[in-house]
Amino acid sequence: MKIPKRIQPLVDEGLVDEVLRPLMSGKEADVYVVRCGDDVRCAKIYKEAEKRSFKQAVQYREGRKSRNSRRARAMEKGSKFGRNEQENSWQNAEVDALFRLAYAGVRVPQPYGCFDGVLLMELITDDQGYVAPRLNDIILTREQALEQHQSVMKDVQRMLCVGIIHGDLSEFNVLLDSKGPVIIDLPQAVDAAANNNAKRMLERDVNNMTRYYGQFAPELLTSKYAKEMWALFESGKLNPESELTGEFKESTKAADVESVLAEIEAAFDEEQERKERIREAEEG
Ligand SMILES: Nc1ncnc2c1ncn2[C@@H]1O[C@H](COP(=O)(O)OP(=O)(O)OP(=O)(O)O)[C@@H](O)[C@H]1O
């Protein structure tokens, strides 16, 4: 097909040989199937900042490190340079996270780099070579659901062990290949140690997945993996080998008023954000 303008620089550099077809046009990005030598890969083109939506929210950016203090100041000020820098760090956040997670043994697409706002990565396929389906497009047996839930919980655990929380994990951002679930779509990945919303985001991610698999295996619905993982993480005891049970006993210590208020505030923000998302989805 005709080469999209944004992919042209990668063709000029010899990183991409051919653009085979469009795969998906999402809210945040357009995804294409491309050929690089003998390999069929996936190219994700990020849309410009103005066309993007809620994921830009401040809560995701908190704690994201900028390697250079002039940059950090420019980002804070929101100057033109700052906006460009923010854009770059946004785009690099996904490729950085993919490299770290692939290395940590999490099932994610293998990244090959991000060039001029285009992320090149492995195309996830099923056993017949077709593009892998998203979880929300398939129906599972109880056994499959239980097995895949375990696999996703283990991956969330491995992610947390390297300090990353997905931040937008749901059946829309998990593909299924012949070996099981593969996690995608990480530009909003959150730094678990530096972000005050980390615990809440972990819970939301885990609960989304548990709710999804719980449709096929209702016994999962009472599990408490997020709380269990967070308690271990917070006390420095979480490692990739930690055996999780999905059970967690809430502390019976007297409530700490300040943290209760913070929770309420956070829940309110989340609700606002959810409404915003629905509004955006309705506007198309
Ligand atoms: N590595 C991959 N292999 C196969 N398919 C992929 C891959 N990456 C993305 N896709 C497909 O492209 C879609 C969009 O990708 P992704 O979720 O990363 O972008 P997005 O713009 O943030 O999407 P959305 O706003 O719909 O969540 C995915 O739902 C999936 O169907």
Ligand SMILES: [Mg+2]
């Ligand atoms: Mg997505």
